[in-house]
Amino acid sequence: MEIIQTIILISLILISLSTIRETIASKKALQRLSFIPQEMKSCSQASRGIGCSIICSSVRSVRHIERLLSIEYDKYEVIVVIDSLRHKHSFERIINHFHLLRVSNPACEELPSSAIRQLYRSRLRAMRRIILVDRRQVSEYDDLNAATAVASFEQLLPIGKNSYIHPQAIEVLISTISHARVKRQQVDLIRSSALANGYIFSRERVIQLGGFSSRILRNINKKSVACVHAPICYREESARGIIIRGLIFFLLLVAIMPFGILTSVALLLTLTLQWSFICLLDSPELEKKCSTQARLCYLCLKWDFFHRRIFTIS
Amino acid sequence: MNGIEIAYTLYIIVVILLSLIAIIYTRAESHKEFLTKVYTLQISEQLNLQNIQNISANNNHEREALLDALRHIIIHSYGIDHSILCKIIYINSLDKYIMKVLFSTWSSYRKARMLHLLSYLPHNYEVTKLKRFRHSNDADIRRGALLATLADNPSMAIANISKLKHELSAIDITHIISLLRRNLLPIACEPLLKSPNKNLCLLGMAIVSNFNITMAEQELHSILSHSRDQRIIREAIFTLCSIGSTLQSRPLRQQIIAGGAEFRKTLCRHLSVEGYSIDTIRQIIPGRDSLLAEKIILSHKRQLYTSSEVS
Amino acid sequence: MKKCTIIIHSSCKLLLTYLGQSLLPCCSAIYHTQTTHETLSLNESIHPDLIIVISTSPLLKSPQLIQGLRGKSTHRPLIFVITWQLSEQVVIGLLEMGIDQYMTFPISVERLRSKVTAINYMLSV
Numbered sequence: 001m002e003i004i005q006t007i008i009l010i011s012l013i014l015i016s017l018s019t020i021r022e023t024i025a026s027k028k029a030l031q032r033l034s035f036i037p038q039e040m041k042s043c044s045q046a047s048r049g050i051g052c053s054i055i056c057s058s059v060r061s062v063r064h065i066e067r068l069l070s071i072e073y074d075k076y077e078v079i080v081v082i083d084s085l086r087h088k089h090s091f092e093r094i095i096n097h098f099h100l101l102r103v104s105n106p107a108c109e110e111l112p113s114s115a116i117r118q119l120y121r122s123r124l125r126a127m128r129r130i131i132l133v134d135r136r137q138v139s140e141y142d143d144l145n146a147a148t149a150v151a152s153f154e155q156l157l158p159i160g161k162n163s164y165i166h167p168q169a170i171e172v173l174i175s176t177i178s179h180a181r182v183k184r185q186q187v188d189l190i191r192s193s194a195l196a197n198g199y200i201f202s203r204e205r206v207i208q209l210g211g212f213s214s215r216i217l218r219n220i221n222k223k224s225v226a227c228v229h230a231p232i233c234y235r236e237e238s239a240r241g242i243i244i245r246g247l248i249f250f251l252l253l254v255a256i257m258p259f260g261i262l263t264s265v266a267l268l269l270t271l272t273l274q275w276s277f278i279c280l281l282d283s284p285e286l287e288k289k290c291s292t293q294a295r296l297c298y299l300c301l302k303w304d305f306f307h308r309r310i311f312t313i314s
Numbered sequence: 315m316n317g318i319e320i321a322y323t324l325y326i327i328v329v330i331l332l333s334l335i336a337i338i339y340t341r342a343e344s345h346k347e348f349l350t351k352v353y354t355l356q357i358s359e360q361l362n363l364q365n366i367q368n369i370s371a372n373n374n375h376e377r378e379a380l381l382d383a384l385r386h387i388i389i390h391s392y393g394i395d396h397s398i399l400c401k402i403i404y405i406n407s408l409d410k411y412i413m414k415v416l417f418s419t420w421s422s423y424r425k426a427r428m429l430h431l432l433s434y435l436p437h438n439y440e441v442t443k444l445k446r447f448r449h450s451n452d453a454d455i456r457r458g459a460l461l462a463t464l465a466d467n468p469s470m471a472i473a474n475i476s477k478l479k480h481e482l483s484a485i486d487i488t489h490i491i492s493l494l495r496r497n498l499l500p501i502a503c504e505p506l507l508k509s510p511n512k513n514l515c516l517l518g519m520a521i522v523s524n525f526n527i528t529m530a531e532q533e534l535h536s537i538l539s540h541s542r543d544q545r546i547i548r549e550a551i552f553t554l555c556s557i558g559s560t561l562q563s564r565p566l567r568q569q570i571i572a573g574g575a576e577f578r579k580t581l582c583r584h585l586s587v588e589g590y591s592i593d594t595i596r597q598i599i600p601g602r603d604s605l606l607a608e609k610i611i612l613s614h615k616r617q618l619y620t621s622s623e624v625s
Numbered sequence: 626m627k628k629c630t631i632i633i634h635s636s637c638k639l640l641l642t643y644l645g646q647s648l649l650p651c652c653s654a655i656y657h658t659q660t661t662h663e664t665l666s667l668n669e670s671i672h673p674d675l676i677i678v679i680s681t682s683p684l685l686k687s688p689q690l691i692q693g694l695r696g697k698s699t700h701r702p703l704i705f706v707i708t709w710q711l712s713e714q715v716v717i718g719l720l721e722m723g724i725d726q727y728m729t730f731p732i733s734v735e736r737l738r739s740k741v742t743a744i745n746y747m748l749s750v
Contacts (some may be wrong), residue, residue: 001316002316005322008316009321009322009325012325013325013700014333016329022333022690025555031423032423034452035426035427035430035454035457035483036485036486037488038389038390038709039488039526039709039711040484040485041682041709042680042708042709042710042711043709043710043711043712043721044712045483045523045524045556045712046488046491046524046539046711047427047484047488048484048549048552049552049584051583051587066686066687069685069686069687070682070686071682072680072682072685074707074714074715077588093629097687097689098687098688099688102612104612105613110606111572119613123716124688124718124722124723125686125721126684126685126715126718127685127688127718128714128718129685150613151584152586152587153585153587154580160341174484174729175485178484178485179453179483179485181484181545182481182482182483202578204576204580213604250368260319260320260322261320262322262323265322265326265328266325269326269329270329270331272333273329273333273336274334275332275335276340277331279337279340280336280339282340283319289584295585306698349644350639351638351639354642354643354646355642355646357643357648358642358643358646358647361647361734362646362647362649362650383639384644386639387643388733389730390640390730390732391641391643391733391734392729392731392732393734393735394734395735495731496731589714622719
């Protein structure tokens with residue numbers, strides 16, 4: 001009994017220390033981003049041509065796409081991959097909302113994407129940052145590969161169904177790449193685990209590795225990986241996902257109760273500590289409603305002891 | 315109480331204290347945002363001569379908010395009456411506060427922040443005291459010290475930049491350009507482009523692309539024929555693209571061929587997005603590398619899908 | 626002289642405060658909005674003479690805002706955009722969508738006031 005209580009206490013201490021350390025590091029990293037000049041956040045000319053393509057799989061909501069397009073940076077595009085036969089209504093809604101029209105799509109030799117049925121761009125010049133790829137739905141990795149084949153810029157940021165790009169993600173990218181260029185370092189991957197697991201891949205490296213897969217993270221040389229503490233994206237789990245995780249946590253609490261009231265109180269207070277520290281990462285740009293869900297998702301990430309060390313966006 | 319219970323009790327007390335600290339800090343931050351908004355309103359009223367009451371900041375928390383408000387206004391506008399800003403700074407002893415924090419704090423973020431503020435705000439302090447920060451290991455502190463020195467003495471800007479031992483990053487150069495935009499630094503780009511100093515050359519190219527100085531095309535081509543530094547060559551090529559150059563020169567083609575396949579692909583994508591025609595790109599980038607550009611350009615031009623393309 | 630009604634649309638509260646206060650002497654009323662929905666509903670109710678949009682993201686993320694302002698209604702407010710964005714393609718795209726003026730930061734508040742005064746003069750004529 002005492003051994004189990006000791007193990008539980010040590011686990012809680014480790015979780016608390018890890019949360020405190022990571023949120024303080026993230027907060028400091030976010031503060032450092034304030035030194036990036038305002039013009040660099042909007043204009044790629046100031047950042048010397050750094051461009052980012054957001055490649056989306058399982059993104060079907062117009063509202064979600066609008067939130068992805070809300071980044072002001074000019075060398076930025078959102079490539080949405082959707083199966084028009086399976087998700088006909090979503091597909092038509094996106095086409096109508098952004099005034100898209102079908103354009104020609106020559107096959108890409110770098111990354112075979114023969115499964116692309118059609119490509120759509122907007123007739124409006126102001127909406128040129130949105131690209132719609134119609135392809136048969138197989139897996140998220142194939143969707144990302146199809147989007148990579150179509151992408152115009154060097155850096156790729158994969159986004160899944162419940163993921164959103166953090167308002168300061170572009171600043172993270174600019175800061176990392178600018179410093180790497182001065183040090184003559186090759187950066188193939190920028191990864192962050194603040195708020196949610198976010199990755200920015202170098203397009204050339206993805207092509208050299210044959211495209212996205214679950215093992216892509218292991219195939220990239222660690223020397224060319226830049227680990228940053230500032231958040232790149234955040235997740236909003238669906239209500240169902242949060243309820244399921246809440247139930248699991250409740251069951252954990254019930255399971256710990258026989259070990260004493262102090263153990264249960266310690267568990268609850270650990271959760272409170274994590275919640276209060278995550279509030280430090282609140283950005284004024286994050287929409288109020290989302291920040292609560294983002295915090296919940298981050299909490300779930302911290303308690304996910306057995307999270308897979310594979311690349312996934314779902 | 316046995317040892318485990320004592321350990322749990324201690325843990326609970328520590329967690330409660332840390333949670334309270336985090337909550338208090340978050341509330342202090344939101345209060346500071348509120349104060350910054352109030353000060354922005356008061357400074358705007360003073361600048362519009364709608365309110366002659368002095369703006370006062372009575373503690374460090376309020377001074378930080380006032381500094382944020384001043385910085386925000388100065389970054390987003392020009393042609394402000396500096397006498398009003400000087401009066402606000404003098405009444406609240408903001409420059410003394412900045413120097414006090416700069417020399418007493420252990421936080422490198424706060425040091426860097428104070429140095430950046432010195433480059434924006436009018437002040438009376440000895441710039442020579444900032445010399446030790448110019449050799450710091452922290453890039454943000456080094457940049458802040460450089461900007462404060464440049465803003466204090468614009469006539470010595472080129473000399474100060476040429477003495478730097480470290481290479482300027484894109485962020486450093488953009489900050490220096492923003493000083494130029496606020497008419498603080500009178501620098502011509504031609505001597506910079508011809509300079510053997512790498513930092514001055516990079517700054518010159520940034521000035522050319524920011525202010526769209528098409529007359530500098532000749533100097534840029536000359537850089538491509540003489541320079542061996544990869545960063546300078548890359549910057550020169552991208553600067554030529556930004557001023558809409560025809561990119562028809564032998565040194566340029568030689569550098570592109572020497573750059574490698576990855577560089578050619580990057581350049582292909584960049585030229586396509588910048589609006590260069592496929593014929594121009596085929597002349598600059600030889601062989602199959604230009605096929606990538608053709609695909610992007612046709613797609614960007616929204617070439618309508620035709621039934622003959624169905625395979 | 627008649628004074629115009631202005632809506633300032635921005636997600637940054639500090640800029641809303643600063644520009645709103647700076648333009649207050651030369652207009653009859655200033656309204657602050659932070660979302661597309663607020664701007665469109667306020668446009669329908671008060672029929673402003675000028676809408677100032679700070680940053681290009683409300684216009685670039687969806688055609689909804691510009692379509693709502695330039696759509697079926699007979700009322701056509703002037704739209705000024707003030708942003709850090711320098712890209713030619715973005716500027717042309719926004720002008721094609723129907724904005725009237727595009728300005729970049731840092732701005733001169735005096736110049737902005739003179740433009741608003743010119744609008745007041747036009748309204749009085």
